Amino acid sequence: LPELVISIKHIAESKFVLTVQDNGPGIIKQQIPNIFARLLYGSKFHSLKMSRGQQGIGISAAGMYGLLTTGEPVQIISRTSPKKNAHHYHVQIDTTKNKPEVVLDEQCDFELSTGTSVTITLEGRYQKGRKSVDEYIAQTAMANPHAAILYYAPDGNSYEYPRQTEELPIPPKEVKPHPYGVELGLLYKMARDSSAKQLSALRQIWYQYLHDGRGTKGGGRESYAGCQSR
Known part of the structure; x- marks a missing residue:
């Protein structure tokens, strides 16, 4: 400790x-x-x-x-x-x-x-x-x-x-990148490592804050998790 x-x-x-x-x-x-x-x-x-x-x-x-x-x-x-x-x-x-x-x-x-x-x-x-x-x-x-x-x-x-507890806090877990801030090189690596055949499937597998019901489609654009693809 x-x-x-x-x-x-x-x-x-x-x-x-x-x-x-x-x-x-x-x-x-x-x-x-x-x-x-x-x-x-x-x-x-x-x-x-x-x-x-x-x-x-x-x-x-x-x-x-x-x-x-x-x-x-x-x-x-x-x-x-x-x-x-x-x-x-x-x-x-x-x-x-x-x-x-x-x-x-x-x-x-x-x-x-x-x-x-x-x-x-x-x-x-x-x-x-x-x-x-x-x-x-x-x-x-x-x-x-x-x-x-x-x-x-x-x-x-x-x-x-003085120390108030003998228990350590839960260790942090690695989080997946949010699509709004992901770098292009990391996106390429994610695509290579994934078995997904479509970008939408890749998003579902990798991106945090993204799950069924969060994404909406309309007008050729797809917005999700507070972000909008351009």
Whole structure:
């Protein structure tokens, strides 16, 4: 079950060091630079099932903001097996080419048998109340009762959110593409892999939100599931 440790240290007037550590499966060495220093590198692009980030923007954008405001790269330590050493990276994004630049690549010890630690130095303003980091972490704990979260705030206080359940949520299932947003190449692949002889049959087999009674025909056009073929 997930355990997270979040630390925000106030090191200067408007400069903070943010560290997030988890006990997840870790990240393989080859993927680390792209995950943390390349935009649009989410895990949902080649398979419509999310295992990491959804759009591939969040962590890379955070690291880019840290680089632009402090000049410091993102620091990552990740370990995939207790039998292996952890990989220690310092990476930064090349904003002109959207490619990762590796500043440091070495092996190191890590306190967890598997997991990942990410550190970003950035400028910002710490505030309490609504729309604060404190509130966001509290809401994250509420939305993920299977996770244990320990949070060290920059004001010196610490907040512990114990795990409320020992059951994991149901894993996400891969969803089939909606016809309104399917790419042409994926449509070709779907047609090759299907035994359907007509496009209407292919739709029934593959497309989500499409079932008997939803489609209507008229005037040479076919509209279905909130979409209209052209």
